[in-house]
Structure formats: structure tokens, C-alpha cells
Amino acid sequence: MKIDLAGNPLELLPQRAVWWPAARSLVVADVHLGKDQVFRRAGIAIPSSVLEAELAALDGLLQKRPADRLIVLGDWVHAPPTDGEAWPAAISAWRARHAQLAIELVLGNHDRDLAPRLSEWRIEGHQDPIKINGLELNHEVVYEHPVAGMSGHLHPVAWLRSGRERLRLPAFARSGDHLILPAFGRFTGGFDGLDRAYWSLYAVAGERVVDLADRAVGRERGRRS
């Protein structure tokens, strides 16, 4: 699905990422690496294959488009690693396989106390929004006044309904020239409360991205009430 954001042609990929050809950049948000580990630490049995799958998904994404740069709109990790944990090394190994790639991270609320790790992973962390070609890339946006740009944090999802069937899908949300990306991480929840009067959704439905605009879901809702 191709869209235009303040004069920037972008492609919304079903891999829950944005391809920005002019900047030769792939943009993702809310990867939440290591979340499985946080759960295990608390005695909740989540398998570690989650991390491997997440990194493999990034591999797959980087094969799709010839990116020089990966921009992460915050929440690269779920929580800072504690001593003795093995998963940061898995990220380092993944990083070594993509040595040529530049990675920039707008620090999100989960990316606390990460400075030493970031230099280990050769990721450039930004406290402030990154500005490229008139687009402001941030972790979280002011939802009442979204500026031209992209953000994450919210993990938008859309509901598809048909009769009694309901299906929840990750979604891109757009208001004017601002785009909120779906969470890239699979092991994340979602938010479905965006005001549809201001935000239109593009749902990730398997292999395609679908413009839900306001017609399908909006009408369905209207009929119900």
C-alpha cells in the first residue's frame, strides 16, 4: 500500500514496517525485544523462541527492501537487560550479520538505561525526535495535534467484523500527515480506541495492507448503534 505523507511517498508493508525509498530507510516501531525474558524472570513461562522469531522477522524485512538505514520509533527493548542474561548477545550476533546497516532509535519509554548496550549494538539513540525531509519521527505523538511525521507507542489495532465474526488486526493509523505504526513485535498487545473521526486505519491482513478508511468498519459501527 502506497501513501504520501507531506510530499514523501511511503510504502506500508504487511511486515508492519514502512519503506521510505527517498531516505532508503525502513521504519519500524515497538519491537519490545526481550519481553519474553522479562516474563520468564517473573516466573511466567514464555519460550525464548519469541526473540529469535523477532530477529528473524527483521532479517526478512531487510531482505525485502534495499535499506541503508533502519529507524526504530522507540521501545526497541521491553526492559533493560539484567546481568547474566543471554538475549543481548543474540541481538549483538544479529547486528553483526547486518554490519553495513545504520540503526537509529528514538528512545521510547521502555528504552531506559540502555546507553552501554546501544553502543555495543551500534545503535544511535536519540532523545529528541529525528527530522528528515519535513517529517518528524517520534516515539509518541500528541494525539490532539499530530504533526507531519511518524510515531509508535500506541500499537494500533483494527477490528474487522462480519456477522458474528470478529478479527483483530494490527494497523497503521493516519491523521492528516501523521502516521502511527503498528507494533513490530509479535508479543505485544494493541490499542483499538483511536477516535475514528480523526484517524483512519490501514489494517495488516496477512500478506496485504488494507485501507479501511471509514467505510467498512465505520458503517458497521454506525448500523449497530
Add this chain to the structure above:
Amino acid sequence: MAIEGYFAHRGWPVLNFQRRAWAAYAGGRSGLIHAPTGSGKTLAAWGGAVEEMVEDGANGLNYLWLTPLRALAADTARALDRPLAYSGKPDQVALRTGDTSSYRRKKLLEKPPPALVTTPESLAVMLSYADAPARMSKLRAVFVDEWHELMGSKRGVLLQLCLARLKALNPALKTWGLSATLGNLDEAAATLLGPGIDADIIAGERDRPVALVSLLPESISRFPWAGRVGVHQLKKVVERIEAAESTLLFTNTRSQAEIWFNAIQSVCAWPERVALHHGSIDRALRESAEQGLVDGRLKCVVATASLDLGVDFPTVDQVVQVGSPKGIARLIQRAGRSGHRPDGQARIHCVPTHALEVLELAAAREGLTQGRVEARSPIRLALDVLAQHLVTIALGGGFETETMYREVRGTDAFADLDGRQWQWVIDFITRGGPALKAYPDFQRVVEIDGRMRVPNRRIAMLHRLNIGTITADGALQVRFSKGASLGTIEERFLTRLKPGDRFVFAGRALELVRIRDMTAYVRSARSRKATVPAWVGGRLPLSTLLADGMLALIDDFETGQAPDSPEAVAAAPLLSLQRRVSALPGRERLVVEHGRSREGAHWFVFPFAGRLAHEGLAALVAARIAARRPATFSITVNDYGFELLSAEPVELDEQEWRELLSPRSLQEDILESLNAAGMARSRFRDIARIAGLVQQGYPGRRKATRQLQASSGLVFDVLSDYDPDNLLLAQARREVLEAQLEYRRIERALDRIARQQVVVTRPERFSPLAFPIWADRLRAQLSSEDWQARVNRMLTQLESVA
């Protein structure tokens, strides 16, 4: 005897069964006492302990009394205290429930009372303290109240495990269950005490005779054939309420309760004396309704199963049941909620909501006359509960694996647990999963010096917060923007609303302001025009006993031997009509009807197996047809049968129906025919919470667990992808079959159909049996497509709307 002295002092005669129970207790026996509510069951069980305490004194925590309801605990504690106080031993009974303050709990630990009234979950929490073995080592007896309520649930499984633990700590422990009448008392006793234990089953006085009074229409031809609200009977019902001192009005669902509450309030002259009571309403509001009944302030309380149990209301002199009670046990239970009448009868007024319910009531009356009651099936091999219990015991002093395996297998719920399953659960709590799967740094339970323990304090704290098996069903709190909480509503309903939408809840018309932090903020709506939430799972299926009773009754009509009860007489014209336009079903005969309408071609099948089983059966048949020829169906079910509706006619003869309803390869076909994965995913919600895979959100606790929030659906997906052999996933699939679809009932229905005559008729109009299904219009979803195909189809459908 001290207890007899107390009875004499109160002027009560000692009943035979009470004397037998006291003697059995004195002989060191365990067992089950069954008798109706209010017949002296409590003192039958407790008398032995009173005697023992008067003779031997107390030396620590000697007696536990377990009750399923916190609300009952305080009343029970007083009832247990009275005979002791009379015998010169006051203040021996204390209370510990989830409501007890932590200060008070600490006091109870420091200086344990001789007798403690508590809930199964509170007992589990007590067993999770490191010194539990020492504190619980002085127990002489455990009493389990309302065992019939617990035995068919996971709470019952948890309790069985806790009892096994107490028995291991006190080999001479006496265990006594108290139960209402059940169809399978031997099984109830075996479930409570463990298989192979010789139990005394003591029958109380016979159930109070139930006087069933049906509010029948003058003419059944003017009575609606379908519907389940029944407000067309409102006038008659309000007249009855007028005439009585105080009425308890039961409905089968919360939506029905909301509708009836509003209807009664809007026509009666005493709207402030009506209250509403159901499981979603805030506890304070519920308690105020209960108190209103106790002190006579209220004239009518509209309630659901939420008031099936609980404190007695001597002031209630009338019980009204809207809609069929769906089972004889429930009918007796609800009738028994009215205070004692001089004639010793428990009277219940039943309000049928549509014509066929008149027939249900006729069958219920026959069942009552014959003294038949439904059985309750215990739950077996619930590994989620076992995992939780093992962590609890690891906290409470730890356990040695081999010994514990024997202890667990001593319960009815886990008698068939095999070594592989046991090893899996041990792996699950120690490693996260089987050794081959990667669960690095997972440490919940750790073996230290040969004993399984929980060394991590944070994990211990999280576990204690999550103990228990009753789980809120993804509910959001409903609260006024400034102030009072009204209760909870399922997330599913609320997330469909947008701000400004109106709905009825807790008897008020409300307008949604916004949803935030698991709370739906609302304000009063000016207009009363609003939707009523449909709570999921509100409707219980017709019991097998009652369904079979209906078929037997129809057989009697066929042979002209129908009873002359008012309900049977009233239902007769409807059955005659059914026979005229189609055919009558029966124990020996399955009726299948075909019809056409503007919507398409309808097939109606009437196996009388209850709505849950019909959902499975309908999906099965639809899939089997689709396997032979291309066809798409939409499905509707009710308690008597199901409908398959297709746009194009599908011709089927008797022989083909026989094949479609064959019991052969049932399980494989049914799993294939349903969106079984989707159902298992939602079933996993409870399992994940119980097994500790999902942390329950607590108000005020959110900070501590914020980073651990993940929905059960998410965990289900992650495990399905990365640990597909996880036995908890298998359990979710099994529960879908057994609990959600009533697999056993489907099996029985098909076995019966295999022996039945199959009659295919083609009535010109919808028959009396078909009409309610057609009118119900609740199209069940059926989908055997893979996920991508489903998404694509839904998108096409949505796009075609645009």
C-alpha cells in the same frame, strides 16, 4: 450430649439424620450429608465437632469450615458459634475470606482460633505460607458446605487438592461434605473424599415438596411461539408481586434481568422498592439488595443465578421464575429460596416466555413428581489447577516430588494422572516447559535439598495474588465520571460502543463517556432508549434430564397417555398442530423438516440435546454436507434443535440424513468443522490465569505488574507458535470439546439417532418447533477456512457493504 442440650434449649427436635451424622462423626468417619436448604444440615455436620470440642477442648486450629460464598461466611460463623457458646465455649469460631483485612489475617496466624470459616481460595492462600504444615497439623475435621456447587468446577478441583494436602498432614482427618440433592451422590462423595475411600452418605429429611405454579396464558394459540424475554406476561407477574409480601424474581440471564427490572419499575406503584441483583453488579449494590430483602424494605428483587445461593431470606414469601429453569435441580434450588410456609411447601411461580416452554414446565413437573434430579459431573485432569497448586505447596513448606505425585493421585480429579503428564507439570513450573524447549533463566519452582521450593520473593508475591480459579471474564469496571462504581461489564460488549452510545446496566440507562484504564466512565442518559448488553455464556442449556422428559411427554401425547397437569393440557394444542403440519419427535423418532422462504432453503433438525450440543452438531452436519457438495450454511440453534440455512436448496433424503448424523469419526470431524482453534484461544483465558501465565490486573497493583501485562490470547498465540506441544494448549482444546460443546452429549445424541427412526417432512409453513429457531436469528459463526481465507472473505463482505 451438649449438642442435644442446645437443640432442647432452642426447642428443636433432633432429626434422625442428624443423630446418625453425629454418631458417624464420633466414630471417626467421613462422608457426605445431603438435604435441602434450611433442613438442619449445618448442625448435622457440626454437632459431632461441638461434642468433640466440649469433651477434648481445643489445641490450635482444629476445624475448618469451607464455604463457596464469601457472603455466606459471616452467617455461617455465627451459626457454628451458637451451639458452642451455649455449651460454655464462646468465641471459638473466626472468619477468614478475601475480605478479611491483612491485620486481622496476621492476628489469625499468630493466635489461631479453634474453628475457622473460610473459602477454598483462602485455604489455598493459607497453604502457601512457609509454616503452613505446622499450622495445619492440628486439624481434626474439615467441612465443605454446598459441595454440589463446587464439585463440577475448577474450584472443586482446587479444593480436592487442598483436602489431599490437609489429609497428608493429618492422617486421621475427618472430611464431611454438605450437599443439596444430586443425581449422583456416590460420585459426589468419591470426588470429595478421593476414590476408594469408604464414605458415609447420610440422607436428610426429604426435600420440601415443591409446588410449581405456572402462569399460563388463557389460550396457547395467542401465546408467542418464540422469544425469551416474556414481558408480555408482565401484568400478571406484577399482580402476583402486589399480592405477596416480598418476591424474589429469577431470570436466566443478566440481560433478561435488566429488562424485567426496568419493566416492573416502569409499571408498578413502588419503583423504589424494586432492586436488581446479578453477577456483574457492584458488590455494594448487591449487598444492599440482599439487605433490603432481609429487613423487608424491598418488595421485589430481580436476580439471576447470583442469588441461587446465599443467606436465607425468611421474609421472601414468593419466588417467581421467568423462563424455563432449564433443569430440575435449579427449579428445586430456586423454589427453596422462599421462606418457610406453614404448609411446608416451597412454592415457585413459573412464567413461560414462549409456547414450548410450557412443555418444558410440563416435563419439569413430571420430573419433580418422580423425584428425579440432574447429576453434576466432576472435572478431571485440569493441569492448570494442578500447576497452580504445586506452586502453592512449593511456597508452603515445599514438597518432595515422589510423595507429592502419590498425594495428587489420591484425588478424584487426578486419579488418572500419568507419569508423562506429571513430569510435564513439574517441568512447566521448574523450567517453563519441556527440557528440549528453550526457556532460559526461568525459575519459578526450584529443587533445593530434595524439596521443591519457590526461592524468589517477587514470584511468591505474584503467585499469592493469583491464587484461585474464579476468574473475571475480561471485565471492565463501569463507573460514573465522578464517583460511584456500578459493577463490571464484559470488555467484548463495551469495546463495541463508542462514546455517546447508550446502554442499560444495573437498572439504569447510561451513556458511555470514555473507556480508560480498564474502566468505562458513564453518565446517566436522559432517554431510556438504550441497548441491553448481551452477556456471553449467560444461557445455560436445557438439562439432559429435562430434555429427555420432554421427549417422553411427547411420546405420551402420541399414545394418548399425556398427564393432565395444567402445563401438559396447555401444551396439547401446540403438539397437535406440530403433528398436523409435520411430525412429532420422540424417544424413538428424530424429526427433520425442510422449508423454503425468501431467505433461502431451511433444514431444521430436532435432537433435543441442548443448545451447546446443537451448536456442535449443526457445525458437524454442515461440514459433512460441504464435504460432499459445495454448500455454505448459516446456523441457528436453540435447546430443541438447530437450523441450517443455505441460499441454494440442498436436497437430502432420510438415508443421507442418517449418514450425516452418524457417530463415526465424530471427534475428528467436529474439530475440523469448527473454528476449534479460535474457540480454544478464548477458552485459554481461564487456563492461562489459573496456571499463572497471565497476571490478573489489580487496581492499585498495576504498577507492580505493568511490564507483565499480556493478554491470554497473545500468550496462546506465542505458545502455539513456539511450544505447540504445551499440555495447557491441549487442555484448552479438550475443554472446548467437553465444556463448551458438551461433546459427551453430542456423542449420546448421535448414538441415540443411530437407533431412531428418521422422519423427513416438508411443512408448508414453519412448524411450532421450527419457528422459535427461525425467529431466534442468532446466526452462529461457522468457519472451517484457514485464517487468510477468512480475512479475505470478511474483507470482501465488508467491501461489498461499502
